[in-house]
Amino acid sequence: MTATWRTVLACAAAIAVAGGADVSAKRKDDRLVMNNGDQIVGEIKKLQHGQLSFKADYQLDTTQLDWSKVRTLQSADEFLVVLRSGARITAVIELSATGLFTLTPPGAPSITAAWSDVIGFTPVETRFLAQLTGSVQSGFGYTSGNGQTQFSASGALGYQADRYSFDLSGNSTFSDQTDGARTSRNTASLTNQLDIRPQWFALGIGSLETSSQQDLDLRTTLGGGIGRWLHRSDRTEFLAFGGTVYTHEAYSAPPDPAQPGSQMTNNIEGVVGVDFTLFRFKTTDIESRLTVFPSFSTPGRVRLNYAPTLNLEIAHNLYWNFTLYENYDSQPPVNANKNDFGVTNSLGWRF
Numbered sequence: 001m002t003a004t005w006r007t008v009l010a011c012a013a014a015i016a017v018a019g020g021a022d023v024s025a026k027r028k029d030d031r032l033v034m035n036n037g038d039q040i041v042g043e044i045k046k047l048q049h050g051q052l053s054f055k056a057d058y059q060l061d062t063t064q065l066d067w068s069k070v071r072t073l074q075s076a077d078e079f080l081v082v083l084r085s086g087a088r089i090t091a092v093i094e095l096s097a098t099g100l101f102t103l104t105p106p107g108a109p110s111i112t113a114a115w116s117d118v119i120g121f122t123p124v125e126t127r128f129l130a131q132l133t134g135s136v137q138s139g140f141g142y143t144s145g146n147g148q149t150q151f152s153a154s155g156a157l158g159y160q161a162d163r164y165s166f167d168l169s170g171n172s173t174f175s176d177q178t179d180g181a182r183t184s185r186n187t188a189s190l191t192n193q194l195d196i197r198p199q200w201f202a203l204g205i206g207s208l209e210t211s212s213q214q215d216l217d218l219r220t221t222l223g224g225g226i227g228r229w230l231h232r233s234d235r236t237e238f239l240a241f242g243g244t245v246y247t248h249e250a251y252s253a254p255p256d257p258a259q260p261g262s263q264m265t266n267n268i269e270g271v272v273g274v275d276f277t278l279f280r281f282k283t284t285d286i287e288s289r290l291t292v293f294p295s296f297s298t299p300g301r302v303r304l305n306y307a308p309t310l311n312l313e314i315a316h317n318l319y320w321n322f323t324l325y326e327n328y329d330s331q332p333p334v335n336a337n338k339n340d341f342g343v344t345n346s347l348g349w350r351f
Helices: 003-020
Strands: 030-034 039-048 051-056 063-066 070-083 088-095 100-104 111-114 118-123 133-143 148-160 164-177 183-197 200-211 216-232 236-251 263-280 284-294 302-306 309-315 318-329 339-350
Touching (some): 039 070, 148 339
Antiparallel strands (some): 030 039, 030 070, 039 051, 051 063, 070 088, 070 118, 088 100, 148 164, 183 200, 200 216, 216 236, 263 284, 284 302, 302 318
16 A cells, blocks of 8 residues: 555544544533424534534434524524624524524624524534534446556545634545556645635635646645635525635656656746535535636646536435546646546545
């Protein structure tokens, strides 16, 4: 097993352990009343994509409830609430029968909003690990006709606070074929967001990338910019961002095939991107990010990353993932392929 494979599996195991640790100290006396009069006492897990996750003491697993059919809600715990305006508030929450959602921040006056303005909320946990969200997924394929095998693994971790959030993600794809070339692709990225005003945020970007298809030994990217939420609801999210990044690239192929050795370059690039997420049918969501890097150091050079993903829930927190990825470089600094394109199928678990 190569060092890269060991790193991927170690990261996946660490993410799974972090997600499986139950260090929550939440109360179990949250109260719900549904539109049909049903009353439930238990624990509010979260509100996400129009679905309220709730677990009564007598239930073995969490139940998904339609948020629009909840008449009243009461809890003595604090939640991190996300509003349609983009505001994120830590507060004790209550939903009245009139449709008003009351938030009471610690040591501050109460705030009211319409229930339809509440995009989501999660409990404020006592420990850092319990506040993490994430996913792990893996897939394997084999074709007997040409002896081709493919393995993919990926994972993500996220953390959200009142004014900032971060997302850490990584994925690896390996392909081998009898009497053919062996290829691999690895990426890891860290994104930080800091709210600076409603709907606007500062963005920090860091990533590592390798691609044997493009003879890329390592690309390191660091930078930042400004972003804005263009639309946000319980079913759809759409944002755009722009900024500047520095990249350091090391290629295994030299500019001139007659000259041995690798090629290293340093670049200053702009970055412009859009993120679009669509949640539908209670079990399906589509995520898509398009990022364009026009080079300032090499006029005319443009890089493009595009990665749409379809997630289809099979069972609670277990889903099937289909991802298409495209990395394009209009002017590679070496004699290498301009495109690195592929698709992956995998099974995943969310926490």
